[in-house]
Amino acid sequence: MPFANIKVPEAALSRTQKEEIVHRVTAMxxxxxxxxxxxxxxxxxETVPDxxxxxxxxxxxxPEAYRAKD
Structure with missing residues (x-):
């Protein structure tokens, strides 16, 4: 079973962006x-707190300007 564990800063990605990552990694x-x-x-x-x-x-x-907007 292929497994990918991706860690990103909390609030850096929206739910839609996370879903896209799941689809793209699965396709890869x-x-x-x-x-x-x-x-x-x-x-x-996984999200890592600030x-x-x-x-x-x-x-x-x-920074607030780079936080994802859901």
Missing amino acids: FADYFGEGVKQHTMVLI GGYGRANEVFIV
């Missing part, structure tokens, strides 16, 4: 492994 796995894997493919999109991630000693907060 089907391209690699064949159509039969679609029914067994799991795509998990301040719960960072890089190079900088903690990230998603």
Whole structure:
């Protein structure tokens, strides 16, 4: 069973965008492994709260202007 675990900042993606990611990742796995894997493919999109991630000693907060609008 193909499995993808995608982590994104909280509020960075709308529900529609998350659904599109699920469809595209599933299609990608089907391209690699064949159509039969679609029914067994799991795509998990996890959201990480603001301040719960960072890089190079900088903690990230998603600016209001970049937050998804559902």
